[in-house]
Amino acid sequence: MSAPLFGCIEAGGTKFVLGVARGPDSVLRTGRIPTTTPDETIAAAIAFFAHAAEAEGPFDAIGIASFGPVELDRTAPGWGHITQTPKAHWSGADIAGPFARAFACPVGFDTDVNGAILAEFLWGAAKGCDVATYVTIGTGIGGGLLIDGRPVHGARHPEMGHFLPRRHPDDTEFAGCCPFHGDCLEGLASGPAIMARWGASLSDLPADHPGHAIIAGYLAQLVIAQRALLSPRRIILGGGVMGTPGLIDRVRAQAEQLGGGYFEGADIDRLVVAPGLGDQAGLLGALALAQGAG
Amino acid sequence: MSAPLFGCIEAGGTKFVLGVARGPDSVLRTGRIPTTTPDETIAAAIAFFAHAAEAEGPFDAIGIASFGPVELDRTAPGWGHITQTPKAHWSGADIAGPFARAFACPVGFDTDVNGAILAEFLWGAAKGCDVATYVTIGTGIGGGLLIDGRPVHGARHPEMGHFLPRRHPDDTEFAGCCPFHGDCLEGLASGPAIMARWGASLSDLPADHPGHAIIAGYLAQLVIAQRALLSPRRIILGGGVMGTPGLIDRVRAQAEQLGGGYFEGADIDRLVVAPGLGDQAGLLGALALAQGAG
Numbered sequence: 001m002s003a004p005l006f007g008c009i010e011a012g013g014t015k016f017v018l019g020v021a022r023g024p025d026s027v028l029r030t031g032r033i034p035t036t037t038p039d040e041t042i043a044a045a046i047a048f049f050a051h052a053a054e055a056e057g058p059f060d061a062i063g064i065a066s067f068g069p070v071e072l073d074r075t076a077p078g079w080g081h082i083t084q085t086p087k088a089h090w091s092g093a094d095i096a097g098p099f100a101r102a103f104a105c106p107v108g109f110d111t112d113v114n115g116a117i118l119a120e121f122l123w124g125a126a127k128g129c130d131v132a133t134y135v136t137i138g139t140g141i142g143g144g145l146l147i148d149g150r151p152v153h154g155a156r157h158p159e160m161g162h163f164l165p166r167r168h169p170d171d172t173e174f175a176g177c178c179p180f181h182g183d184c185l186e187g188l189a190s191g192p193a194i195m196a197r198w199g200a201s202l203s204d205l206p207a208d209h210p211g212h213a214i215i216a217g218y219l220a221q222l223v224i225a226q227r228a229l230l231s232p233r234r235i236i237l238g239g240g241v242m243g244t245p246g247l248i249d250r251v252r253a254q255a256e257q258l259g260g261g262y263f264e265g266a267d268i269d270r271l272v273v274a275p276g277l278g279d280q281a282g283l284l285g286a287l288a289l290a291q292g293a294g
Numbered sequence: 295m296s297a298p299l300f301g302c303i304e305a306g307g308t309k310f311v312l313g314v315a316r317g318p319d320s321v322l323r324t325g326r327i328p329t330t331t332p333d334e335t336i337a338a339a340i341a342f343f344a345h346a347a348e349a350e351g352p353f354d355a356i357g358i359a360s361f362g363p364v365e366l367d368r369t370a371p372g373w374g375h376i377t378q379t380p381k382a383h384w385s386g387a388d389i390a391g392p393f394a395r396a397f398a399c400p401v402g403f404d405t406d407v408n409g410a411i412l413a414e415f416l417w418g419a420a421k422g423c424d425v426a427t428y429v430t431i432g433t434g435i436g437g438g439l440l441i442d443g444r445p446v447h448g449a450r451h452p453e454m455g456h457f458l459p460r461r462h463p464d465d466t467e468f469a470g471c472c473p474f475h476g477d478c479l480e481g482l483a484s485g486p487a488i489m490a491r492w493g494a495s496l497s498d499l500p501a502d503h504p505g506h507a508i509i510a511g512y513l514a515q516l517v518i519a520q521r522a523l524l525s526p527r528r529i530i531l532g533g534g535v536m537g538t539p540g541l542i543d544r545v546r547a548q549a550e551q552l553g554g555g556y557f558e559g560a561d562i563d564r565l566v567v568a569p570g571l572g573d574q575a576g577l578l579g580a581l582a583l584a585q586g587a588g
Contacts (some may be wrong), residue, residue, distance in 0.1 A: 131448030154425030154525030265449030
């Protein structure tokens, strides 16, 4: 008798990453689909899974780790939908429903970052951590929060990119690029915000460019805000911007300085870490959500 | 057969408030002891409870909601102790141990604000809220976080007063009074910080004094940080400073403005509220901790 079969969807604003897996060490096939319109993208994803099901058999569950904001309340009519997003075509799009109907199986649905922190808790860098977060710094900035092994939703779900940091004294000209807040964290430290100020990605800026310290300072403020509000045991920093060499060490150093020796209980090098699952955190997040579905 | 008997201790930096209760609606007696040295204060509290036990019988459990920072890890040798505090005599003081030994019963121990949010969840303004916080703004600023009915500890416990807000443009002269961070939230918006800048408590300042908007702005930033990081359904603001007429409405208005319409899922008047238990949140927090002990 085979292990259960899971369909895994990392639904991103640029691409959908798909996987068929029996477990984290048994990913049978993967695929990628560009994110265009909901109809087109979801139809292509359903075709991928239908093809896989012909070979592997029916799915026991499907997990979707989605870009947001999304409706996570299973009792709401809009459960499994994107809510309001500046991304064209996707406001109000039903993500979970089409897969549930096509494959007649339970669907686990959460934010991409809640999926990622769940996967990191099960198999990666947050094992054994009762309070842990996963923050992705890329096209946008988002954060997932896990308490006692369960993703936190609350009134909607955390939106850590919209935290309001103090402005760096050498970064007062740029208004920030968030359409809602201007200079929230996402408006100041996301990939597009970096590109808008300096015309290059952080990893392409010279090592002595002030942008390195400025971006690290904003991310360090999120670390401090998390320590003050959540007392996490692990803060995982992922996403494309974190691929910049030396950035995580700069974040740690500035967070230590900002903390002023106050926050006990977690050494900074063990508190602030890179994803243990690397680029797989997203897809394995969807797997974790599938395993928890139904 | 009587309901169980609980000893309740709200251990504050200025006074210990004591209670003997069989439930939230059955508080049999209360007392107050000034907080002097650990030996003196704890001996007086034990005498109070010993006297009560002669009349009411033995305690089934004792709950302690303490000022902090405290050690909450029950497996740590320092469990139930104050850790490092600027308060003279109290660094390293064992709070829970003397009561456990004197009354040979289970002792529940947590921060004062974690106790308060637990009591508000059970009997007050946070009923039914899966993510809820209680913030006290007084001599210090502290915040407790409850997820699915359980106080969050993590690496130590939240220390929300040490969140770093943006400076108000009309409040750039005052350096802040936190010995660790200078101008963290506690350094800017606690009672002593208000007194240090303006020579009066917030409630004694004229209605048109700029201090009202300044303090409301700092507290509104904590509201936004909580919405971004936690997505709470309820944020309860208590403590002496919140007794200032109109302050909670100013906090709500500034939080709405700062949020820029982004945060869905909770109406501001239902999100940000006064304690449902009023001044009783502290002592009833200790009762809730006692009920959960053992």
